[in-house]
Amino acid sequence: MTNDSTHSSALAGTIALVAGATRGAGRAIAVQLGAAGATVYVTGRTTRDGVSEVGRPTETIEETAELVTAAGGEGIAVPVDHLVPDRVRALVTRIDEEHGRLDVLVNSLWGGDHLIPWGKKMWETDLDQGLRMLELGVRSHVITSSCALPLLIRNPGGLVVEMTDGTAEYNTRFRENFYFDLAKTAPLRMAFSLGEDLKEVGGTAVALSPGYLRSEAMLDIYGVTEENWRDAVAEHPHFAIAESPAYVGRAVAALAADPGRHRWNGRSLSSGQLAQEYGFTDTDGSRPDGWAYFIDVVHGGKDATADDYR
8 A cells, every 4th residue: 555645546446435425534534436447436515516514515525526536546425414314225226336346435524523512411412413423423324335235235345435433442532522422423333234234135334533633623712734744743732643534544555455355344543553563654754653642642641652552
């Protein structure tokens, strides 16, 4: 698996669906699958003609598809609200009609950060906002898997990646808000359960979390860009462990290209863990392990720095 923008053919002929590829990890995963030669259907709600409730109009699925193609693959943008089963079924029918197979499904659906009332108890959290988080982070994943898996299992070896925030080890901790905690713990169990269902048909399901992600939104919050992101470390010291979205994208591409990936079936994985396994790096050549840093240093009190975990 390449560590730069050099085109690869490791996934030539692979048909992938990245559900929730408008921005952040989903976009980067789509691009890195494309860089390895895959055909990637990229879906989301923000297009050049309309904006989702996330409200970031400059990040669109059309742009993601163009980035996939520029990276060496084929990007196909399809506007889909993954909370509407008929829309998802229509998407899967289209993939079937155009390619007759689906090899990789990435459930990177979320878009609920704007709903999280940090510091509020469950009963202080607006119920509608809380339930919306569960729709965006749980129900959308269930609908997409239910509709797409019949096509994915048509051929043995299919891969399902449930994207979340936090590894199983880290998420034994309370994630600060009842609904966010549920939304980010559920995909871990989904991957385990799907792994059980996929065993008999030769498929693999995993849960995958990036570390401290330098998403477009996070860079905006800290007032920096990908080029000068370290300028934010003085005010936010733990940001020193941050990783680019490309890092977790490379993790998914490495998994998809690994003929022995079934050994990971049902497990919780992280970008840093897979970087050690597969040898890829982040865009700066480092291998940050964000969750180990947070467990050992931030919460565990270990005398170490972020540099020790890069």
